[in-house]
Amino acid sequence: MDWDSKFPQLDPDTLLAAKRAIDGSLRALTRNYGESIENFFYPLQRVLIFFENVIVGTPWPIVVAVLAGVAWFAARSWKVVAAVVAMLIAIGLLGLWQDAMKTVSLVFTATIFAIALGIPLGILMNRFRRAGKVMQTVLDVMQTMPPFVYLIPVVMLLGIGRVPGFIAVVIYAVPPIIRLTDLGIRLVDKEVLEAADAYGCSRSQKLWKVQMPLAMPTIMAGINQTIMMALGMVVIASMIGVQGLGLNVLQAIANQYFTQGIFNGFAIVGIAIIFDRISQAYGHRLQKHLGAVRE
Amino acid sequence: MGTGCRNIWVRSVNKGDATIEVRDLYKIFGASPKDYVDAVRGGLSKAELGRSHGHILGLNNINISMAAGKVQVVMGLSGSGKSTLIRHINRLIEPTSGSIVIDGRNILEMSELELREFRRNRTAMVFQRFALLPHRTVIDNVTFGAEVRGVDKAKSRETGMRWIERVGLHGFEHRYPHELSGGMQQRVGLARALANDASILLMDEAYSALDPLIRTDMQTMLLDLQSELRKTIVFITHDLDEALRIGDNIVILRDGSIIQQGDSQDILLRPADDYIRRFIKDVNRARFIKIDAVMDRSQKNGNGATSPLKSGTTLEVAALELTKASRDSALVTDNGGQPIGLVTLHQITAALSSGVETEATSEAR
Numbered sequence: 001m002d003w004d005s006k007f008p009q010l011d012p013d014t015l016l017a018a019k020r021a022i023d024g025s026l027r028a029l030t031r032n033y034g035e036s037i038e039n040f041f042y043p044l045q046r047v048l049i050f051f052e053n054v055i056v057g058t059p060w061p062i063v064v065a066v067l068a069g070v071a072w073f074a075a076r077s078w079k080v081v082a083a084v085v086a087m088l089i090a091i092g093l094l095g096l097w098q099d100a101m102k103t104v105s106l107v108f109t110a111t112i113f114a115i116a117l118g119i120p121l122g123i124l125m126n127r128f129r130r131a132g133k134v135m136q137t138v139l140d141v142m143q144t145m146p147p148f149v150y151l152i153p154v155v156m157l158l159g160i161g162r163v164p165g166f167i168a169v170v171i172y173a174v175p176p177i178i179r180l181t182d183l184g185i186r187l188v189d190k191e192v193l194e195a196a197d198a199y200g201c202s203r204s205q206k207l208w209k210v211q212m213p214l215a216m217p218t219i220m221a222g223i224n225q226t227i228m229m230a231l232g233m234v235v236i237a238s239m240i241g242v243q244g245l246g247l248n249v250l251q252a253i254a255n256q257y258f259t260q261g262i263f264n265g266f267a268i269v270g271i272a273i274i275f276d277r278i279s280q281a282y283g284h285r286l287q288k289h290l291g292a293v294r295e
Numbered sequence: 296m297g298t299g300c301r302n303i304w305v306r307s308v309n310k311g312d313a314t315i316e317v318r319d320l321y322k323i324f325g326a327s328p329k330d331y332v333d334a335v336r337g338g339l340s341k342a343e344l345g346r347s348h349g350h351i352l353g354l355n356n357i358n359i360s361m362a363a364g365k366v367q368v369v370m371g372l373s374g375s376g377k378s379t380l381i382r383h384i385n386r387l388i389e390p391t392s393g394s395i396v397i398d399g400r401n402i403l404e405m406s407e408l409e410l411r412e413f414r415r416n417r418t419a420m421v422f423q424r425f426a427l428l429p430h431r432t433v434i435d436n437v438t439f440g441a442e443v444r445g446v447d448k449a450k451s452r453e454t455g456m457r458w459i460e461r462v463g464l465h466g467f468e469h470r471y472p473h474e475l476s477g478g479m480q481q482r483v484g485l486a487r488a489l490a491n492d493a494s495i496l497l498m499d500e501a502y503s504a505l506d507p508l509i510r511t512d513m514q515t516m517l518l519d520l521q522s523e524l525r526k527t528i529v530f531i532t533h534d535l536d537e538a539l540r541i542g543d544n545i546v547i548l549r550d551g552s553i554i555q556q557g558d559s560q561d562i563l564l565r566p567a568d569d570y571i572r573r574f575i576k577d578v579n580r581a582r583f584i585k586i587d588a589v590m591d592r593s594q595k596n597g598n599g600a601t602s603p604l605k606s607g608t609t610l611e612v613a614a615l616e617l618t619k620a621s622r623d624s625a626l627v628t629d630n631g632g633q634p635i636g637l638v639t640l641h642q643i644t645a646a647l648s649s650g651v652e653t654e655a656t657s658e659a660r
Contacts, residue, residue: 195426198385199440199491200415209442213430289471290429 030156041163048109048162055105060097064088067274075281083277087270096267102244103234104271110169110230115223118174122181122219123207132182139175147172147236155240165242173230180222184215217290220283227275231268245271313398313417313494313527315361315384320393322379322551325350328391341550353379355551357393361544363494364525368542370532376551377531381499384529385418386410397495415444419488423500425480427472433459433483434468440491451490458486462516478509485513489520496528503533514540535574539563539583547571560588564646580647581611589646590627590636603628606635610643617643 009015055063064085071084091100125132151168158164188211196210212219238246245264252261321332323344331339331350341352354376361367371377382388383395386402394401397417405413419440427436434455435442441451459468462482472480481501488496502510514537521528532538538545539559547555547562555567563584566572586608603626604613617625617640624639 189426191422191424191426192428194382194387195420195422195428197387198414198418198420198497199443200411200413201443202411205443209439210428214428216430289473 026153026156034157037157038159041158041167044166045161045163048106048166051109052102052105055108056098056101060092063101071274071278071281074278074285076285077281080277080281084274087274091267091270094263094267096245096248096264099243099245099248099264100267100271103231103246103268106166106169106234106237106242106244107227107230107271107275110166110173111223111227113166113170114174114177114226114230117170118177118222118226119181119219121174122178122222123185125178125182126185135178139178142171143175147233151236151240160241162242165237165240168240169230169233169237169242172233173226176225176229177219177222180218180225181215184218184222185211187218188214214290217283217287220279220286224276224279224283227279228272231272231275234268314363315359315367315495315527315529316394316396317357317359317361317380317383318394318396320354320357320380320383320395321391322353322376322383322388323350323391324353332392352551354383354390357553359546359553359556361527361529363527365543366521366528366530366541368530368532368538368545369548370535370538370542370545371548372533374550375548377533377548378499379551380548381497381529381531384495384497385414385420415440415491417493418495418497419491419493420497420499421481421484421488421501423503425472425477425484425504427480427483427487429472432469432471433464433475436472436483437468437486437490439487454492455486455490458490459483461489461520462486478505478513481505481513485517489524494526496526498528498530500531500533502537510537517541535578539578547574559583560585564588564649579611581614582609584610584646586610586613586627586638586643587636589642590638591642592636594637595626595634596637603634604638606630610647613638614640614643 058066067088068081068085071081075081091097121135125135147168150171151164154164154167158167192210192214193206196206201209234242234244234246235249236246238244238250245267248264249261249268251257252264321335322328323331323335325331325348328350331344331348335344335352335355341355344350344352357380359367369377369380379388383390384397384402386405390403393403395403397413402410402413428439431439434452437455437459438448438451441454442448456468459465462485464479464482464486467475467479472483475483481504484501488498502513505513517528518541530538530541532541539562542559544556544558545562546553547567549570555562555571557565562571563575563578563580566575585606586604587606589610602616602620604616606627606629608616608627613625617623623641624637626634627636627638629635
């Protein structure tokens with residue numbers, strides 16, 4: 001017998017039946033509820049379009065001034081402001097301003113959604129340890145599953161366009177903020193928590209007056225990672241209809257336009273540097289008073 | 296949410312007076328601690344419980360009456376259960392069995408809400424590693440308790456500033472904890488506790504992390520404050536000198552059990568066993584033993600040539616006074632100036648050397 005040379009796999013008929021059943025039910029779901037699902041996400045589409053119009057429609061000097069202002073507020077360092085302005089000018093000079101702004105608007109909204117979703121989930125994960133373990137596993141799967149795989153059901157349900165691209169980016173980018181919120185809360189010094197209890201804090205007082213402020217630097221690190229992952233996803237998201245720098249890269253791959261690829265690639269790197277420097281500098285500033293005591 | 300409860304407290308509680316009665320307290324750490332309480336009551340030892348049942352005996356049959364307005368010291372080495380014990384008083388740790396009655400109320404029967412109100416209004420705690428909130432300035436740390444209670448901000452700031460000045464940190468109120476030295480940080484910890492205006496002050500090895508000189512300063516400050524505040528202070532320490540200096544009453548713990556209870560004179564002059572004898576061997580007896588403990592109470596007539604010594608004078612000071620006056624004996628008077636006994640240099644030297652004698656005899660054995 002050849003039992004050792006060929007893995008005893010499930011009966012091909014069974015496998016086929018299973019595939020058919022799953023695909024069939026997903027297709028049926030799409031057919032029956034596709035429209036209501038799309039309607040459900042319609043407000044999201046409006047939000048995305050709104051942000052894109054605002055950011056793309058704003059005159060470039062104002063965008064540069066605002067981002068420089070944000071950089072100054074977050075970092076209080078002229079070096080960071082200079083880096084941000086230099087990156088923006090370089091992107092503009094390469095003729096990629098409009099596409100870059102589309103990408104910035106997508107990453108910006110995706111990050112805000114990921115934060116709004118991730119921080120509460122992180123808090124819940126910390127609060128309910130057992131559910132947290134389940135969540136931990138889900139996050140592991142989310143982070144290692146190739147994004148193309150979960151693009152399939154998203155595209156099946158929502159078709160091609162901004163919203164499915166956005167959802168894919170958020171799914172891909174949300175795990176770090178959840179994890180690091182949980183971690184940040186867990187790392188808070190035991191004795192400080194004891195002090196909070198000893199002075200009669202309620203659960204919510206303890207969370208908002210002690211745990212969250214002390215977890216903030218860790219949470220900022222999570223936000224930073226989330227932004228980077230969202231940016232990393234823009235090329236993949238362009239495959240399902242997201243415009244911006246990612247789409248240019250996709251075209252460059254398809255047509256072997258090396259220069260177009262590298263220019264757009266650099267523009268993505270430039271945006272990454274802008275977001276990274278701003279969020280990291282802010283995180284460091286938060287840490288200023290915590291470092292020495294935490295040891 | 297808390298106002299209703301708070302009113303009940305204010306009505307039912309006389310703030311200046313808090314006795315703490317710890318009764319039959321047992322704490323066993325492990326998977327099913329309740330199952331072993333009876334066995335421990337029946338004499339199962341800590342070692343045996345750990346070896347055969349995988350549970351750790353934290354506290355074993357603790358009974359202490361802590362008087363209102365006094366400093367109760369709980370002394371022991373690490374692992375003796377002293378930190379566990381102090382955390383039972385505000386229920387940061389739940390006991391396995393027993394009761395803790397404060398002003399007639401068993402705090403172990405309180406609901407979560409009552410317990411929170413109790414912690415907010417009746418107790419304040421100082422921690423070994425300070426446990427300040429690193430993201431808040433000194434003043435915001437000191438007013439933390441008030442903020443949690445929901446006190447008006449302007450009012451709590453005023454109280455906070457008063458305590459910051461009282462502990463000698465004037466001018467540092469807008470600094471962050473990491474900008475201060477250890478001693479200063481613990482002053483903040485103390486100010487935070489005092490600003491809570493609670494009748495019970497729990498101090499968990501509050502001075503153990505400080506340098507010896509700063510520690511002595513902080514002890515002096517605490518004694519000064521206590522002479523006017525008269526709080527019920529529970530003070531945990533592993534340092535016998537500190538215990539003798541601060542404690543009105545001292546409990547010595549070992550392996551979760553009390554091995555001796557009494558004031559400094561009891562501990563120094565009547566140690567309960569060899570373990571305590573070993574402890575007190577290196578203590579400067581002259582500084583802690585008082586003449587009241589060695590004087591002859593039957594003689595109340597001195598020859599009047601020397602000025603009398605006050606009750607409560609330490610042997611150190613008494614010996615110095617007698618030597619300076621070149622006398623062998625002096626009258627001892629109480630606070631009202633009435634003679635209560637006669638002390639001689641011979642008695643003083645005998646009391647000082649009795650520690651040495653114990654050592655010699657134990658070596659001879």
